[in-house]
Amino acid sequence: MKVAFIGLGNMGGPMVRNLLKAGHDVAVHDLDAHAVSEAVKAGAAPALSPKVAVQGVDVVMTMLPAAQHVRTVLAADNGVFEGIARGITIIDSSTIDPASAKAFAGLAAERGVTFVDAPVSGGTGGAAAGTLTFMVGASAESYAHVKPVLSAMGKNIVHCGETGTGQVAKICNNLILGITMAGVAEAMSLGERLGIDPAVLAGIVNTSTGRCWSSEAYNPFPGLVDAAPSSRGYTGGFGTDLMLKDLGLASDAAKLARQPVFLGALAQQLYQAMSANGDGKLDFSAVIKLYRKD
Amino acid sequence: MKVAFIGLGNMGGPMVRNLLKAGHDVAVHDLDAHAVSEAVKAGAAPALSPKVAVQGVDVVMTMLPAAQHVRTVLAADNGVFEGIARGITIIDSSTIDPASAKAFAGLAAERGVTFVDAPVSGGTGGAAAGTLTFMVGASAESYAHVKPVLSAMGKNIVHCGETGTGQVAKICNNLILGITMAGVAEAMSLGERLGIDPAVLAGIVNTSTGRCWSSEAYNPFPGLVDAAPSSRGYTGGFGTDLMLKDLGLASDAAKLARQPVFLGALAQQLYQAMSANGDGKLDFSAVIKLYRKD
Amino acid sequence: MKVAFIGLGNMGGPMVRNLLKAGHDVAVHDLDAHAVSEAVKAGAAPALSPKVAVQGVDVVMTMLPAAQHVRTVLAADNGVFEGIARGITIIDSSTIDPASAKAFAGLAAERGVTFVDAPVSGGTGGAAAGTLTFMVGASAESYAHVKPVLSAMGKNIVHCGETGTGQVAKICNNLILGITMAGVAEAMSLGERLGIDPAVLAGIVNTSTGRCWSSEAYNPFPGLVDAAPSSRGYTGGFGTDLMLKDLGLASDAAKLARQPVFLGALAQQLYQAMSANGDGKLDFSAVIKLYRKD
Amino acid sequence: MKVAFIGLGNMGGPMVRNLLKAGHDVAVHDLDAHAVSEAVKAGAAPALSPKVAVQGVDVVMTMLPAAQHVRTVLAADNGVFEGIARGITIIDSSTIDPASAKAFAGLAAERGVTFVDAPVSGGTGGAAAGTLTFMVGASAESYAHVKPVLSAMGKNIVHCGETGTGQVAKICNNLILGITMAGVAEAMSLGERLGIDPAVLAGIVNTSTGRCWSSEAYNPFPGLVDAAPSSRGYTGGFGTDLMLKDLGLASDAAKLARQPVFLGALAQQLYQAMSANGDGKLDFSAVIKLYRKD
Known part of the structure; x- marks a missing residue:
């Protein structure tokens, strides 16, 4: 062709x-x-x-x-x-x-x-x-x-x-992704603070009802998943500013449709805070830096 | 014994x-x-x-x-x-x-x-x-x-x-669960509103980076997962008031530890709104009712 | 001229x-x-x-x-x-x-x-x-x-x-307005639920650190301010869809500036939920309907 | 006596x-x-x-x-x-x-x-x-x-x-206060980022619908209100950890009453993030530090 x-x-x-x-x-x-x-x-x-x-x-x-x-x-x-x-x-x-x-x-x-x-x-x-x-x-x-x-x-x-539903699928998937990643970051940080070994916690989550791609394949806690950006200083991967672009498309589409996206809008602000902190080029899993000191 | x-x-x-x-x-x-x-x-x-x-x-x-x-x-x-x-x-x-x-x-x-x-x-x-x-x-x-x-x-x-880490594991897992379920509800409802077939959307999410237990095993959109409460009027399953209890434990533990749980606190309010609407006894996946009319 | x-x-x-x-x-x-x-x-x-x-x-x-x-x-x-x-x-x-x-x-x-x-x-x-x-x-x-x-x-x-700062002033003021109105709605509803007379509560707030235009001049609780839309079924006034437009401008400007607006983004979703409920034409103080039954 | x-x-x-x-x-x-x-x-x-x-x-x-x-x-x-x-x-x-x-x-x-x-x-x-x-x-x-x-x-x-309504009045007032302060911080920071003089912006807000105690008497932007903690490095005043205590009482009371407090819960997490950053002893108006660099 x-x-x-x-x-x-x-x-x-x-x-x-x-x-x-x-x-x-x-x-x-x-x-x-x-x-x-x-x-x-x-x-x-x-x-x-x-x-x-x-x-x-x-x-x-x-x-x-x-x-x-x-x-x-x-x-x-x-x-x-x-x-x-x-x-x-x-x-x-x-x-x-x-x-x-x-x-x-x-x-x-x-x-x-x-x-x-x-x-x-x-x-x-x-x-x-x-x-x-x-x-x-x-x-x-x-x-x-x-x-x-x-x-x-x-x-x-x-x-x-x-026509258009390809884009709908993309932004809805990434809406979930942006939320779950921040949610996993939140829970891993809380667990660490409360004294559980992060590797043990991830193991439990990944065999339980909290399991998700963000915890299994791409866990934001450093050192748990060898192939994930969190194990190499949050370089490579899917940049925060790209996640921001996709969450922006999702919240804009939701605005036009008069459809609330409570968690998506809040997740967007979290990635925006990262970007404001100068971390927009890091992988989006670096959102965990909002929750814990290195 | x-x-x-x-x-x-x-x-x-x-x-x-x-x-x-x-x-x-x-x-x-x-x-x-x-x-x-x-x-x-x-x-x-x-x-x-x-x-x-x-x-x-x-x-x-x-x-x-x-x-x-x-x-x-x-x-x-x-x-x-x-x-x-x-x-x-x-x-x-x-x-x-x-x-x-x-x-x-x-x-x-x-x-x-x-x-x-x-x-x-x-x-x-x-x-x-x-x-x-x-x-x-x-x-x-x-x-x-x-x-x-x-x-x-x-x-x-x-x-x-x-001692105590069993409880930490439980509340951290359920913190993720409460967030991902509401996030999936949000994205499924947005997708429906924007014109994609919910079954197609779930299929894409479940083979992509948005996949999670809440989308695969327990999708809140009615009729997608036969065994899930969403396919039987949100009866049985894990009651909203129980999810509220666990998110309350998570946010209380976070308060004591001076650890922010942005998405967890918001998710808690969403389930609280359900409970205020009289839906506290329904399965927690009924949170999707905050986003769409039946 | x-x-x-x-x-x-x-x-x-x-x-x-x-x-x-x-x-x-x-x-x-x-x-x-x-x-x-x-x-x-x-x-x-x-x-x-x-x-x-x-x-x-x-x-x-x-x-x-x-x-x-x-x-x-x-x-x-x-x-x-x-x-x-x-x-x-x-x-x-x-x-x-x-x-x-x-x-x-x-x-x-x-x-x-x-x-x-x-x-x-x-x-x-x-x-x-x-x-x-x-x-x-x-x-x-x-x-x-x-x-x-x-x-x-x-x-x-x-x-x-x-040039441009006129618009900045407008959207920043209305960002505060959208947040304070929803905040007052939240607190008035909580107070009512906890058993205090809403008129007494408004009186205390209005002479204390919670006072704001939304509580004094435009209290969303019905019947407290005669001249406010809340005393005439939330008709007239500043329509929810107009507030949504202004909060949309604020969150869009924040997105461009990589500046987080946590509360503004959440308030926007609350008004969006109202609009999704069919209340987009009501005065924006009707946001209190998300918190209490009439 | x-x-x-x-x-x-x-x-x-x-x-x-x-x-x-x-x-x-x-x-x-x-x-x-x-x-x-x-x-x-x-x-x-x-x-x-x-x-x-x-x-x-x-x-x-x-x-x-x-x-x-x-x-x-x-x-x-x-x-x-x-x-x-x-x-x-x-x-x-x-x-x-x-x-x-x-x-x-x-x-x-x-x-x-x-x-x-x-x-x-x-x-x-x-x-x-x-x-x-x-x-x-x-x-x-x-x-x-x-x-x-x-x-x-x-x-x-x-x-x-x-009995009990004294406490209800206190926590409802402080719920509004915690929300409006963070909202004012958000809007002042956004305005600064977008190029308006913060003193001009505060002047407009204080004669418009965004006016509130937090903008008039206690503006969190440094240097605008002489008597406010923001003009003396956020010392003195009402400590962040005290605000956290009161927002905790409000959200706990809301949880018991099954009453959502969306903005209050999010504001609580913002102050919690401050406290996690080691700023719990600063006046609560230092919440603006989450939005802007000094």
Whole structure:
């Protein structure tokens, strides 16, 4: 297949390499010339604008920081909409708010183009290994169409429902994640203060009703899980500022829907306090630093 | 072994039956004559007071609603301390605050008696089936001593550390549980409002970083997990007022330790709002009713 | 002076009447023809577009629901920027985020135009009576320039600092307001539940360290303050959805600034819960309904 | 009148001096010999136990740290109940939970004694100046009886209702205080971050709907109110650990009453975080340190 890929950051770069490995023909565009030249070395064809990149392709992928960038790439001068043919599908793997995803789908439809939201989980490690999870918001037909392309980059390609539901799945999962991580940090710190060995406490929680990904795979207490950022000074992993972005999308979507998110809003403030303390680049599990001294 | 068991409620009753089945000799006491007569039918010997019950036994067990009841049973007139011999061990399986557990251990030590805290998880189902988890706070020696007795009533007998740490483990686990359940309720309700199929959302969460016992085994959204209270009108299970008791113990212990529990304190208020709404007897997963109309 | 006024809603309508009463010459524009004809009856001149309205005026005023409307009125086709002369000042009395206010000032400056933010407090009553408070973000020179115009509509014209600080003052004040009102609701409900006469409690609070505008002038407990919405079924006053808008602006500004607003974020969720319950149109003091049955 | 006064701490000491100045005959008791000798120098008669102190007096006053101390002073060996005559009134000015106050009243009634709760506001300054506010929970008859005694020590003697309502008034007022102070800290810090002059912001808030005792008389932002602890490094004033005690009483009373206190519980955690940071002895307005760097 001929694929245009726009957005060659920490995620987009390795995703393109996996598309190329799978035998796809990939035209790439990014504002960062270095990122483009890396992709070209891997076999991609450079394009000077989104408009140029999308000409003659079967499918377009975008992987961008926020909704405003997606809007620009699609609708600004020399954007995707100026070059794309009717009937083609755009797959946006950026994490953005569901309302914007629906709005972009509407703009695309006016041009006879299909827009599919397909945010990912799995991080840069999953992008490199080709083991991402894609949460796809699309009609059944569009889902069937995009699945083979996405399979080159991911292991789980989940159909979430109509357009926008991919984003809904992503932000709802990360809403739980942001809450449970802070909750585990709170309980591990309390336990330590009350005199229980943190390793013993984690062992009990992980075989009991408190067990969760944040306690088992990614425990924020230092030294309990070798592979977790907490065992290497909270470096790498999923940055606090990225968690803040996702909780912000969740609380914004909740505001629009007039739906309370009590714990999510409070968790957001906790990560915001971390960011205010200068820890925004640390892995989000460093939220435990709000509760205990090192 | 000869065991005295004081407190024959929903938990204590079936625990005594499992002790008897395992061949132990059990003397029982409770203020409720009916509960005593049920235990007697199962083979226990009735005692008119804790003082009488503990005479000549090898080990004493207590299973009571709150610390004040434990204090009365131990130290009031005709209480355990009046009848117990030096060298005997008291196992308290009530869920109480760690500070009280330590205080009771101190009072016991003054009498040459050992006090072990061993709160349980597993609920009335686990009590009946003999599959409880016991979280034991005791010296290594005392742990070795009580383990065979507890094995008659439970499947996992976990040594948490010194006296009081059994209670610490229990309240820290349930602190996480109270937070994650409300967090899952929040995210499931938000997802529903934003248009994703709740079953699809739960499926994604359960294979992703949001997964937790509250989403997998006990999802609060009705109809997703057959065995969960959410699929039977939030009846049975773990009552909201019991969760409130445990979160109260956690926030009280945190207050004493000058340790913040931001999310725990907020979760406590959410369950309190449920209780104020008259839903205190429902399973705690009914917290989702604060977020969505049925 | 010759004034263009764009936005003739519940606030803008009466503000125009006060400008006319003060002898100003006013050209008006609104998408709602009825609102325009009411202003025309009062003596204003109708204009078919912002572009037309601003031609030849000394000052331009805008009073619109949100930043997106201000952007459209200023920068869209037939907008203010197409018709305004260099050197003229735009006064925006909409409540919007400080960052947008600064961005609009930047766009205006590119055209040799001054943009001043001047959000108001005092509600529709103050707009009708000409007793609004204007919180003005402007250079000292611009403040001196706009003060006489604003004085026709308001009693207190406060200079808050440079552009954007008018909005900062507004959202910070309303952040406190949203928190204190919910706090007073919480304490009044707790007091009632614990058996104190609410009137006695309010009397004590109002002469003690708990006193605040929300307890004195606007107590949410029904029947204590005759003039307050709580004494007329929470009708009139400051709608919950408007409070939600302002708390949303505050928490968004805090998010951008990486500044935690723990209580503000939680208060926002409380009002959001009210709105979810269908009470978004009630006065915001109806937040007490989350705490007590009528 | 002949008064017994038990509890000669930072508050009780100066209160006794004012009783003596007003011509009362005062017998005092405290575990701290130095505090007793200071009172004796001022003219009081020392007593070796509460039992001895209360013999032959017209009224008994207690001013103690917490409910457990009141219980001991009243009901332990050599306590008040052993020495007090039928018909005498005990005035307890300690700040304790309303349920304990009612329980003590019940114990007193069994002995033909009247128990009145009369917690104070005004701090050590008010105690020294004799300008305390007493919040009195008592029957109308008892209130009339104790008012003249209290007038020697305070300026406002407020009748709150039946026994226990004095404590209810105190904790409800301080619940609002704890919330508004943190809310003002939050908004002042946000405003500073967003570029408004804190003095200007405080001026606007204090003439608008955000005004409250915490912004006007006791603004937590340093340098705005000369007489406030924020202008002297948060020393003196009302200690964070005392605020924590009162918020703890409020949240405990709310828990018993099954009444949610969302903001109060969160505010409590904020002060707890301060205390965990080692700032428990600072004035409670130092909560602003959680939001901004000095």
